[in-house]
Amino acid sequence: MLRAVGLFSRSSLEAPTLFSSLPHQIHLPNPRLALALAVPPQIRTTIFAGFMIGKRTIMAATSTTASPKLLFRQLFEKDSSTYTYLLADVSHPDKPALLIDPVDKTVERDLSLIRDLGLKLVYAMNTHVHADHVTGTGLIKTKMPEVKSVVSKASGARADILIEPGDKISIASLFLELQVRATPGHTSGCVTYVTGDGPSQPQPRMAFTGDALLIRGCGRTDFQSGSPQQLYKSVHSQIFTLPKPTLLYPAHDYKGFTVTTVGEEIQYNPRLTKDEETFKHIMENLNLSYPKMMDIAVPANMVCGLQDLPSKASS
Numbered sequence: 640m641l642r643a644v645g646l647f648s649r650s651s652l653e654a655p656t657l658f659s660s661l662p663h664q665i666h667l668p669n670p671r672l673a674l675a676l677a678v679p680p681q682i683r684t685t686i687f688a689g690f691m692i693g694k695r696t697i698m699a700a701t702s703t704t705a706s707p708k709l710l711f712r713q714l715f716e717k718d719s720s721t722y723t724y725l726l727a728d729v730s731h732p733d734k735p736a737l738l739i740d741p742v743d744k745t746v747e748r749d750l751s752l753i754r755d756l757g758l759k760l761v762y763a764m765n766t767h768v769h770a771d772h773v774t775g776t777g778l779i780k781t782k783m784p785e786v787k788s789v790v791s792k793a794s795g796a797r798a799d800i801l802i803e804p805g806d807k808i809s810i811a812s813l814f815l816e817l818q819v820r821a822t823p824g825h826t827s828g829c830v831t832y833v834t835g836d837g838p839s840q841p842q843p844r845m846a847f848t849g850d851a852l853l854i855r856g857c858g859r860t861d862f863q864s865g866s867p868q869q870l871y872k873s874v875h876s877q878i879f880t881l882p883k884p885t886l887l888y889p890a891h892d893y894k895g896f897t898v899t900t901v902g903e904e905i906q907y908n909p910r911l912t913k914d915e916e917t918f919k920h921i922m923e924n925l926n927l928s929y930p931k932m933m934d935i936a937v938p939a940n941m942v943c944g945l946q947d948l949p950s951k952a953s954s
C-alpha cells in the first residue's frame with residue numbers, strides 16, 4: 640500500500656503552505672505520479688521534492704529551474720566522539736535539511752547552525768539506538784515539534800517514522816536520496832543511509848554507516864543483540880558492495896579520522912579484511928569497557944531521548 644504525505648510550496652516565490660486540498664493518503668502505484676495528478680495545473684510544473692520514505696512519501700516542492708546543490712557538514716561531539724551529519728538542498732527555496740545522529744549535548748549548536756544557514760530542518764534521524772550518548776532527536780522535537788524523528792523499525796525504538804530496509808528518504812526532488820540499508824550486528828536495528836546512484840545524486844556516493852563500520856574499525860558486538868557474524872555479513876553485503884569511491888561517514892571516530900572510502904576499508908580495515916572466523920575472534924576479544932552512559936543512554940534512546948522518559952515527564 641502506497642502512502643504519500645504532502646507539504647507543498649505553490650511556487651518557489653511563496654512561503655511553504657500545507658496544500659490542504661491534497662489528500663494526505665494517496666494509494667497509487669507511483670507516488671510522484673499520484674501527486675502530479677492531485678496537484679492543480681498551475682503548480683504542476685513544480686518538481687515534487689522532499690523526503691520520500693520508501694513507499695511513503697513526504698513531499699516538499701522545488702522549482703524545475705533551480706540547480707540542485709547539496710550542503711553537507713560533519714559536526715563533532717567530543718565527549719562521545721560522535722559525528723552528526725547535516726545535509727540540505729540549498730537550491731530549494733525552503734532549503735530543506737536533515738540531521739543524522741544528532742547528540743543532545745550539541746543540539747543547541749546544531750540548531751543555531753541550521754538557523755544561521757537559513758535551513759528548514761525536516762528530519763532528525765538516527766542510525767541506531769546509541770549506547771554511549773543520548774540522541775538529540777527528542778530534544779530537537781521539543782524545540783521544533785514539526786521536525787520528524789526517524790529510526791529503524793527493527794530497533795524497537797520510538798520515533799515519528801520507523802524506516803525499513805529498502806525505504807528511500809529523498810530531499811529536494813531527485814537530487815538527494817538516502818537509501819536505507821539494514822546493517823545489523825553492532826545492534827540489531829542498525830541501518831546505513833546511502834545516497835542514491837542516479838546521475839543527479841552526489842558523486843561519489845556517500846554512506847552514513849552509524850557504528851556498523853568505523854574508519855579502520857567497526858562497532859563492538861558485545862551488547863544490544865550484537866553479533867559478529869551478523870556484522871561481518873552486513874558490512875560485506877551492504878557496504879563493501881558499494882562502488883569503491885563511495886565516501887563512508889561513521890557515527891564515531893576515536894583517532895581523529897573524519898571520512899574513508901569503501902576501497903580503503905576493503906583494503907585496510909584491520910578487522911573486516913579478515914575471514915569471518917578471525918573477525919569473530921577479534922570481536923570476542925576486544926575487552927572494551929561498557930560505555931559510561933549506557934544505562935542512561937539506551938533507555939532514553941528507545942524513546943527518542945531523555946525528555947520523553949516518564950520520570951522526566953512527571954517531574
Ligand SMILES: N[C@@H](CCC(=O)N[C@@H](CSS)C(=O)NCC(=O)O)C(=O)O
Nearest residue numbers: 770771850856857858859927929930931
Ligand atoms: N569509551 C566510550 C565507549 C567506546 C565504545 O565502546 N564505542 C563503541 C561505539 S559507541 S556504543 C564501539 O563500538 N567501539 C568500537 C571500538 O572498536 O572502539 C564510552 O565510555 O562511552
